[in-house]
Amino acid sequence: MTTDNHPEKRAASQPGLWIRRVAVIGGLLVITLALFAAALLVQPSLQKKVRDLRFAARQPFATYDDKMRLQMGIAYDYLVFVRAHMPESGVILVAPPTFSLPHLGSVSIARYFLYPRDAVHQDQASRATHAMLVPGWRPDIGSTIPTTDSWGLVDMGTGQVTWMNTGPERP
Amino acid sequence: MSIMGIALTLLSGWLLVDIVKPALSTLPKLALGWGFGLALVTVGVYLANVLLGAPIATPLAWAWPVACNAALITIRWIVRQRLSPPSRPPARPRAPWTMLEAWLCVILALGILVTIVQALYWPFFDWDSLATYDFKARLMVLQGNVNVREYSNVGIGNWDYPPHIPLSYSLIYLWGAAPPKIIIALFYVSLVVFFYHSATQTASRLGSLLSALALILTPTIFLWATHGMLDLPATYYLGAALCLLEEWARKDDRPSFLLAGMMLGAACWTRTNALAFGLSCAAWALLLGIWHRNWPVRHWLAGLASVFGATALWQVNLVLGLGRPFMGGAGVFDAGLLNLPRLWETLAGLAVQLLDPRLFGVAGWMFLAAIVLVPLKRARAFASLTLALFVLLTWLAVFYGWTVGESRTVTLFDSGQRVLLNCIPILLLHFVREPALIQPVDAINAWLQRFVGWPAPGPAANG
Numbered sequence: 001m002t003t004d005n006h007p008e009k010r011a012a013s014q015p016g017l018w019i020r021r022v023a024v025i026g027g028l029l030v031i032t033l034a035l036f037a038a039a040l041l042v043q044p045s046l047q048k049k050v051r052d053l054r055f056a057a058r059q060p061f062a063t064y065d066d067k068m069r070l071q072m073g074i075a076y077d078y079l080v081f082v083r084a085h086m087p088e089s090g091v092i093l094v095a096p097p098t099f100s101l102p103h104l105g106s107v108s109i110a111r112y113f114l115y116p117r118d119a120v121h122q123d124q125a126s127r128a129t130h131a132m133l134v135p136g137w138r139p140d141i142g143s144t145i146p147t148t149d150s151w152g153l154v155d156m157g158t159g160q161v162t163w164m165n166t167g168p169e170r171p
Numbered sequence: 172m173s174i175m176g177i178a179l180t181l182l183s184g185w186l187l188v189d190i191v192k193p194a195l196s197t198l199p200k201l202a203l204g205w206g207f208g209l210a211l212v213t214v215g216v217y218l219a220n221v222l223l224g225a226p227i228a229t230p231l232a233w234a235w236p237v238a239c240n241a242a243l244i245t246i247r248w249i250v251r252q253r254l255s256p257p258s259r260p261p262a263r264p265r266a267p268w269t270m271l272e273a274w275l276c277v278i279l280a281l282g283i284l285v286t287i288v289q290a291l292y293w294p295f296f297d298w299d300s301l302a303t304y305d306f307k308a309r310l311m312v313l314q315g316n317v318n319v320r321e322y323s324n325v326g327i328g329n330w331d332y333p334p335h336i337p338l339s340y341s342l343i344y345l346w347g348a349a350p351p352k353i354i355i356a357l358f359y360v361s362l363v364v365f366f367y368h369s370a371t372q373t374a375s376r377l378g379s380l381l382s383a384l385a386l387i388l389t390p391t392i393f394l395w396a397t398h399g400m401l402d403l404p405a406t407y408y409l410g411a412a413l414c415l416l417e418e419w420a421r422k423d424d425r426p427s428f429l430l431a432g433m434m435l436g437a438a439c440w441t442r443t444n445a446l447a448f449g450l451s452c453a454a455w456a457l458l459l460g461i462w463h464r465n466w467p468v469r470h471w472l473a474g475l476a477s478v479f480g481a482t483a484l485w486q487v488n489l490v491l492g493l494g495r496p497f498m499g500g501a502g503v504f505d506a507g508l509l510n511l512p513r514l515w516e517t518l519a520g521l522a523v524q525l526l527d528p529r530l531f532g533v534a535g536w537m538f539l540a541a542i543v544l545v546p547l548k549r550a551r552a553f554a555s556l557t558l559a560l561f562v563l564l565t566w567l568a569v570f571y572g573w574t575v576g577e578s579r580t581v582t583l584f585d586s587g588q589r590v591l592l593n594c595i596p597i598l599l600l601h602f603v604r605e606p607a608l609i610q611p612v613d614a615i616n617a618w619l620q621r622f623v624g625w626p627a628p629g630p631a632a633n634g
Contacts (some may be wrong), residue, residue, distance in 0.1 A: 017624040021270075024623055028274050043529055045394045053285060056292045064294055071296035108302030108328045111321075115310070118326070 075103035078134065078151055079113040081164045085153050086130050091118040093128035093156070095137045104134055128156055173349030176342060177357070179236040184208025186243035190250055191433075192426035202365035203430065205357050206407055210437035212236050213338045214484065217317055221488055226315030227338075232345035266376075269628045271616050275380040282387050283360060289397040290356035300399035302328040308340030308351065318492050331495060333485040335441045336401055355403055359396040362407040363387045366596055369414040370603045372421075373552075377616045377628065378609035382537075382599045389532045391592050401442050402589045408438035409448055410596030413558055416452055417600060420459055420554035425467050428456070432474020436481040443485075444569060444590060449478035451565040455558060510575050517571045520583045521563065524591055531595060538598035545605050552604030559601045562594045 040046050055062070055070055068076045086092060092110060099105030110119035120127050122140070131139035133152035141156060151164040184204030188195060195203075215235040219225040268276070295305040306327055310319040317338065322330045340351040363383050370379035386392065395402040412434035419428040435452060438445035453475050460466020489495045525535035538559065550556055570587050602608055616628050 021623045024270065024619065028271075032274075032278065039390075043390055045390065049285075049289065049393075049397070052289060052293060056288065060292075067292075067294055068296060071293075102298075106298075106302065108306070109298070111326060112301045112306045115306075115313075 072103050073101070074151075075101045076113075078104065078132075078164060079110065081151070082130075082132070082153055083114050083117070085162050086114070086117055088116050090129045091120055091127050092153075093125050093131035093139050093141075094119050094121060095132055095134055096122065099134070099137055101134070104132065130155055133161065173343055173347035173353070176232065176236065176346030177349070177353070179240055180208040180212050181205055182208070183211050183236060183239045183243055186240065186247055187211065187433075188430065190243070190247050191429055194426075196368075199365050199368035202361040202368070203411060203434075205361040206404075206411065206437055207433065209339055209354070210335065210440055211239055212342065213335050214440065214481075215239055216342065217334060217338060217484070220317050221492065227311050227317065227341055227345070228315050229345050232342050266628060267626055269377065269616055269620050270623060270625060271619060272377050272380055272628070275377070275384055279363070279380065279384050279387065282384070282393070283363065286359055286387075286393065286396045287356045290352040290359075291350050293352070293397065294350065295352070295399045297398040297400065299328070303330075303332070304337050304399050304401070305340060305351070307334065307337035308344065311338065311341040312344050318488070322493050331489055331493075332401070333440055333443060335437075336399075336404055340399070352397070352399055355396060355399060358404050358407045359387070359392075362392075362403075362410060362596070365411050365414065366600070369418065369600060372418070373606070374603045374609050375613050375616075375628065378603050378612055381612060382603040385533050385537060386596060386599050389534050389592075389595055390528075391530050391588065392595065395589075395592070402592055405438060405442045405445060406593045406595065408434055408441055409445060409562075409593040412438060412452065413562065413597040414600055416456065417554050417558055417597070417604075419456075420558075423465065425470055428467055428470045429473060432470065432477045435474060436477030439478050439481040440484065443482070445593075446478065446482050447565050447569050448562060448593070449475075449482075451561050452558075453478070455561045459554070459557070513575050514571055517567055517574065517583060520570070520587060521567055521591070524584065524588050530588055531591070534595045534599055537602040541602045541605050541608055545607050549607075551606060552601055555597065555601035555604045559594070559597045562597060566591055566594060 040050065052070075055067075059066065065076075065080070082092065092114065094107055094110050095101075095105045097105045103109045107119040107121060111117075118127075125139070125141070131141060131154045133139075133150065133154055135149040135151065139154070141154070152161050153164075154161045181201065181204055184207035185200055186204075187207045188200045188203045192200075212235060215238075216227065216231055219231055219235060220227055225231050295301055307319065307330075310321060310327075311317055311334075314320060317334050319327070321327050336354070339354050343349055343351040343354065363386060366386055367379050367383040370382050374382070387396075392403065392406065395406075412431045415427045415431035415434060418424050419431065431452070435445070435449040439449055453471065456466065456471055456474075460471070524530055526539065527535075542556070545551075566587070569590065570583055573586075574583055613628065620627050
């Protein structure tokens with residue numbers, strides 16, 4: 001029911017009300033954006049969320065590999081490479097927990113990606129059948145391991161190394 | 172097919188809530204139903220596996236939810252036959268939305284949408300999900316057993332945590348191809364729906380929306396809502412249980428008390444340290460009941476049985492099935508009962524974390540405002556205030572006991588932060604329960620409506 005007291009009717013008779021409405025909505029928008037910007041500045045996890053959201057918007061149908069590569073970087077590619085070149089009964093010697101790429105210094109993460117293969121640290125190196133070769137860390141298993149900063153997998157039984165083709169753009 | 176499995180889970184929880192508290196409206200019933208349904212389904216699958224040796228495989232993943240629903244439908248029918256139909260309070264006429272309310276609603280919806288999209292789009296990538304929860308879930312499916320072989324050589328991080336959430340992920344894998352993180356997204360939505368429902372019982376719509384927004388945009392909640400860890404489910408279970416307990420204390424609503432007890436049980440089935448909060452809530456209910464000379468003994472015992480039962484479900488299996496020595500309270504208070512510097516450090520840790528906007532946004536400050544601006548003598552929300560103080564004291568006791576023996580500041584600031592997250596809903600609920608704090612917000616709302624020539628907001632609810 002429309003009467004003279006109806007707000008829309010009053011608004012029509014008072015043109016200034018529309019200006020007020022636009023000003024208030026604009027003010028709310030500015031306040032919201034300012035609060036969001038402030039939160040973005042002080043909250044690193046929010047920055048990461050925005051990055052993830054932008055990636056999802058750009059690539060809505062990205063594959064599992066694409067998504068994991070964004071989150072884990074080259075560590076993901078390396079673990080995929082190891083899985084492809086290691087028998088299921090193998091046990092891999094991983095980098096120490098202090099390694100600069102933390103995903104590669106964790107037996108738990110290695111087990112997740114390499115299951116049913118097992119993973120161990122140096123304290124159980126005697127169980128290992130293979131060892132990681134990653135830039136910045138080489139297993140202490142003799143002098144036959146090349147010291148180049150390349151990514152590879154060494155078979156501890158034969159000493160044979162399988163190198164990962166990381167491409168020219170990779171570190 | 173995953174949708175079907177999720178729908179069956181939701182239905183079983185909805186039926187359970189409908190049996191205990193038929194007067195509750197549909198949305199909060201669904202919000203509670205999600206948590207109860209998932210706990211019912213995982214407990215059933217777990218017991219069938221551990222006691223009867225049924226493999227964790229597709230037949231069990233479908234058979235148990237279907238059987239559970241059939242049983243609950245029968246029980247509901249019998250209960251409905253014996254009791255008169257539920258009397259719901261007459262619906263209040265709904266006032267039109269004000270500009271501020273609509274604005275908050277848009278931000279709330281955006282926050283929820285972003286979280287759901289993130290949860291559904293991204294696979295597990297955070298450390299603990301890979302090393303613990305999703306790994307357990309995959310192994311349970313691969314080996315068809317809750318007690319996976321890798322537990323015997325401690326090949327999995329946090330292997331002795333209760334299996335509720337990993338088992339839920341396993342069920343999603345068995346039901347079909349939906350991303351398992353949909354479980355966490357549903358906990359997030361259910362948490363905000365039930366919290367909003369609790370808030371609207373006494374506060375205006377704007378006040379309730381404001382506190383719901385403060386809840387879901389609390390940075391740690393917003394962050395964990397897209398990860399596959401226990402923190403958000405535990406926050407949902409404990410938060411809902413505390414809201415229900417508060418409702419019992421405010422309205423002497425015994426069905427709420429019973430639901431709270433079951434929720435606390437589900438929390439213990441999710442995370443072991445929820446037991447401390449369950450016992451603390453039991454002590455609070457006991458003291459409040461004695462104070463008012465009115466307390467539901469049978470409901471209280473049922474709640475306590477739920478808390479201990481849910482804890483025992485997994486702890487007995489750990490000792491008898493997996494051979495872990497019984498821990499009891501080992502390690503707690505091993506450096507003497509009173510260590511004043513450590514107590515001070517723990518208290519400071521609590522304050523620093525709670526008031527850090529990067530961790531808990533404005534939630535800690537809102538609670539502080541509620542206890543500073545409203546003196547104790549004028550405090551009207553006695554139940555929420557005492558309950559909030561009880562859970563904060565429990566946090567203090569847990570982390571003091573945990574860190575008293577050695578310098579574990581990492582524990583205090585890492586695990587401490589995650590457990591403190593579980594207390595956020597009740598802290599915000601206390602804020603919204605104090606009319607003196609919400610009235611200025613309502614006044615601004617009314618003034619703004621007049622300023623732009625739109626209808627005045629509707630009256631606030633009074634609980």
